[in-house]
Amino acid sequence: CSGKKDDLYVERPAEALYNEALSLMNDGKFRDASKAFDEVERQHPYSTWAMKAQVMGAYALYENSDYDDANVALSRFIDLHPGNKDIAYAYYLRALCQYEQMSDVRRDQSATERAAEALTEVMRRFPESEYARDARLKLDLTRDHLAGREMVVGRYYLKSNQYLAAMNRFRKVIEKFDQTTHVPEALYRLVEINTILGLNWEAQRVAAILGHNFPGSEWYQDAYDLVGEVVLDENAPPPPVSSALTPVESQTLP
Amino acid sequence: TGAPGFPVPEAFAQSRASAHSGAVVSRIIVEGAERIEPETVRTYMTLREGEPYSASLADASLKALFDTGLFADVTIRLEGSSLVVKVIENPIINQVVFEGNKRVPTTALEGEIQLRPRVVFTEWRAQEDVQRILDLYRRSGRFAVSVEPKLIKLDQNRVDVVFEINEGPSTTVKGISFVGNSRFKAGELREVIMTSEETWYKFLSSTDTYDPDRVNYDRELLRRFYLKRGYADFEVRSAIAELSPDRQSFFITFTLHEGERYRFGTIEVESNLENLDPAVLYKMIEVKNGDWYDAKKVEDISESISEEVANLGYAFVDVRPRVTRDAENRVISIVFEVNEGPRVFVDRIDIQGNVRTHDEVIRREFLIAEGDAFNSSKIRRSRQNVQDLGFFETVDVSNQPSPAAADRTTVVVDVKERSTGEVSFGIGWSSSVGALVEVGVRERNFLGRGQDLRASVSWAQRRSQLDLGFTEPYFLDRKLAAGVDAYAVERDLQDESSYDYRSIGGGVRFGWNYNSAWSHSVRYNVEKMKIEHVAWDASRFIRDQKRNTTTSLVGHVLTYDRRDSRLNPTEGYFVSLSNDVAGLGGTEAFLRSDIKAAYYLPVGEILDWNPAWNFNLQGQAGYIFGLGEDVAINQRYFLGGTNLRGFESAGAGTRDPQTEDALGGNWIVTGTAELGIPLGLPEDIGITGRLFTDVGLSGKPDKYDAKLMDWDASPRVSVGFGLTWVSPVGPIAVDFGFPIMKKDYDETETLRLSFGSRF
């Protein structure tokens, strides 16, 4: 490992070590900072500095984008000190480690799924903490990402005229990710598919739901061009307006 | 202190209700906790302040605290109304050291054990680690090992852990014997199994150590060996390994029950599928009545029948061989029952692990889409398609029952990507172009879109070349690979034909498959070439060649490929025919046809020898025909070098006797037979050996003049042997070719070597 092996074993007071690590952090030398914080804990496992150092060490790793190592360090801290005052921050930082590793919608989304789980846990365990608010904002984005993946796959199947496969993918977006920005397009795609299949009144019904919930959207305009003026015959039940679909301010946790 | 910050576990809620009304615990005092916060101790305890004391709760808390593994000892006692919890914390590990480990490196040991610096030390974890170290040694064949964990106390309740290891002598397999093998001699059976006896010349071998898993695998190998030869009742009754008293050698004894050898009886096909006539499926049966019974063939036939039925549009196929055994006259007859499989549909295909590759690049290789019927043979072919992309180390396809409904399953595709981007730098030497430096950038999965981008520059003593290439495998979202190439070459052919040439060219190509075997590609290519530095004493026939030529040609290649893999084929064959027509513009006009064929036979597998035995036969023939003019020298065929080992490049074709310049010819036929041979070296060294014989003959150029040119249609033949070592630097190949039939004016060359760069 790094050259300066010998001074690692010099026993130094906890506070001095901690401050040295802190200054390294401020200079942006995150890798060295995380090593220095580890040193605090190794030499003085019983000092109050040790616990602070564990969290700060993880934060240094996070800043150095060593997300996996930060994740491991945080999990160890959470197991060792469930009662610690910084525990909410530890859960939140662990969620951020996953969040940073999200890749774009055409690629593997397991990091996105883990991020969604971790953010939901932050909100469940510490609903009043200041981290919960930011966690929910980020949760909306991870949901949008997961919906984005479903859309990518749906469009692929539509493009290679696998209409059944495409239909089920777009339905999943409407049923499971009804808060995301992809719902209008998903509804429109169903109008397209139902028209291709010859299920014309189903196409009209979906167009009605689209128009009712997203009247201004371009997708409704396209649906209109496709299906024409949506004539709701009287005896048909009104298009179901799912509470989840209408853009609703108050937000209940899934 | 207030109620705990977390939701209270249910278990606690019930037990509180049942506690009898003991003294109420006003305060919990934690003694002896240095590193662990008192608050943490309280959170793990099921007894809370302000609640009544009960013995069962105290025990539960005691157990909970021990389970955390943080404490060496915990005692709880009631003093008045406060509960005193006295803990002795387990020490923290400062560092872990191994002593006495020679055979197994420290890093391997560290990877195996749980104890780490800054982790809590507990007695049972230490014992577990001792066991892990012993297992590690056993796997590498050393059974006489002893491991002793020692603790060195440090201040602040920290310890250093030292594992003292005494490796002892290595234990090898001294003898393997068989009981009950009347049909095959022990020597033959030893060739079949992996475990081998320790012998002096196999000092590098790793299979002469005793490994229980390998012995189990040996039982399977023996079973397959016998079943392939018709011994349907065969079983390995036991495989016992005895350790010698001095614990240095193992003796393994396999007790076998061979049973009788069976032949195939009648073989039929029955179909329970709506309007599927079984007669159509008989062509799938390769064995006939009277052949020796072979269990593997039965499996293969079931597989090919189910694939054929699926191709006929039946979604759910389940083929079961019904075996009836006639012990007296030792005949097994089989009825292949074709039933409707369970009606299960694919709910979703979830792709994961594709950190770089786009989802579509993998999904488009699948023969089934979501909502289709679940068909295992199509899924197997789809998995092979994804594997053949070459972007992934592993492609695991598994299916899990889907929550949606009972007759739904989710197919999970888990890929592990490998680096498809290569920034390669190669130094090499080869007989045809001399010393060589090559710099290349290759990305086979450009931007994760499955596109292939290639750029390479190479400087060699006798050739420098620039190559650029781009391929989109799914052009216009169709199964149509489209590519564009550009290249520039400077070649020094002074040795061969006393001239140099410089050329620059480019082209467009399109390729597609008709089905899994037939594929086709067409291309348009234009190339400007300049011949220069023609030596003053060069052959007259070279001096009168046109200096500047432009070749604009259209060509196609039709291929029939039945090999088991394109990368390194071991079985099957392929034939490809290509025709090029030059003359749509440009200065050259000719018609060229080439045919290539190769046949691969996994001899080792078929005869159950070492799999390194493999045989391949390759052939090539080419013919070029000038359209209204002579064929220029650089379009002609040259025999010798890579296409005919044992001869210099262009060393075996037409030659101008005075100047010894090679003049090439208008047709060529070459063939090579190669036999891969095992060298007895362990796999991981990566050295493979081969014996080969090359045959080649080539034709005359236009305007052939017997008086001024040496040429002979008689074939040139060479034999030789070669080695390839896949070294960390790159593949190193050396061939020793010895011409046995040649003309006196041919130029021979025994050693051909190339290393370090990707030829």
Next chain:
Amino acid sequence: CANEIDARGNLPSETSVQQVQPGVHTRADVQALLGTPSATALYDSAVWYYISSHTTQYAFLKPEELDRQVLIVEFDRAGVVSDVIRIFKEDGEEVSISARETPARGTEQNVIQEFFGNLGRFTPSKVGR
């Protein structure tokens, strides 16, 4: 050489479709006879679809839908089959798919980042750590 014909989707066998009796069978009966539907109408499980088709794809030509069948099973309020309708490819319309896509927010990697983003990813030292 005949190219492969692929059976797509969920094609219940003719005999089992005949057995479905409107006015008698409930959802459970239809599930038993025809299996789980390929899809149901959006927000409305009173209409079940069994969608199936045969496609083929030759050389570099686009995959072609030879035929398509949508079997529609409608249930009334009481959950009993009210109608069984069958429509085919001819009943559908050709629609040109809209090329617009909702942008996916979040980490859109630019080209350079994508290309060089992973060169270091697979160095043995990183993977082996």
